[in-house]
Amino acid sequence: MTDTQTVEVSTVDHSIAIITLQRPNKLNAFNSELRLHLLQAVERVNADDNIKVVVITGAGKGFSCGADLAEQHPAGQTAEDRINLEYKPVLLAITHAQKPYIAAVNGPAAGIGCALALACDLVLMAPQSYLFLAFSAIGLLPDGGISLQLSRQLGAKRAYEVMALGEKLKARECVALGLANAVYGEEGRESSSAKAITPSLDGVLVYAQRLLKRAPLSLRYTKQVMRETVGKSLGEVIAIEAKFQSIAGESEDFTEGKAAFLEKRAPVWKGR
Incomplete structure (x- = not known):
């Protein structure tokens, strides 16, 4: 499968697609390019009948730190425009896909990166990874469907607490709360490109192979x-x-x- 500058798509056994966010030097922060390329990648794997399971992960030491706050936006474009026109389509494409999506959270998943992880059907987290909702610390509020996802799973009061206080929810806590399915990659490996310890996806692929055995x-x-x-x-x-x-x-x-x-x-x- 083809790649773009900000997203890499690879396959395993012609049946598992791995979509990797490729802005490791920016902790895979979302800019306009990444938003577009991720949507294109998701639409491509959704249309491929040979692909039965999709894994989304991040290059380097993080899943995604959220929106790129340094990005310069086009004149007249509002946050509402960006969310509805550039974020919502990919989140809905994952949610409405006819195949299961696994988020392999290999590090911080913050802001819209957290929303991306929670939009997936299954969430596997590396031991050092966490979900982080820092919106209130910068004067914003959760978006990308996070408020719905957390309220469903945690209940209104606990969800509001997590969002209002900007808590970091570590991997094992996420599993205990039902926000994640399991912790993977107990043994890290050296990533020469990102100069960081990143977990192997072997455990995620074993999990994906289990899904392939089901109808x-x-x-x-x-x-x-x-x-x-x-x-x-x-x-x-x-x-x-x-x-x-x-x-x-x-x-x-x-x-x-x-x-x-x-x-x-x-x-x-x-x-x-």
């Missing part, structure tokens, strides 16, 4: 059901689940899954 349609529809049932009543949730269960139950993958189970062998998924 693609099951992963796709489970993600869609979770998205569509937010705020719904129990009866509405059951009805939405029933609709997608009917679709999955008529798929070739369900036929294969039943046969593989009865024959005590590994299934061969087709994604249809």
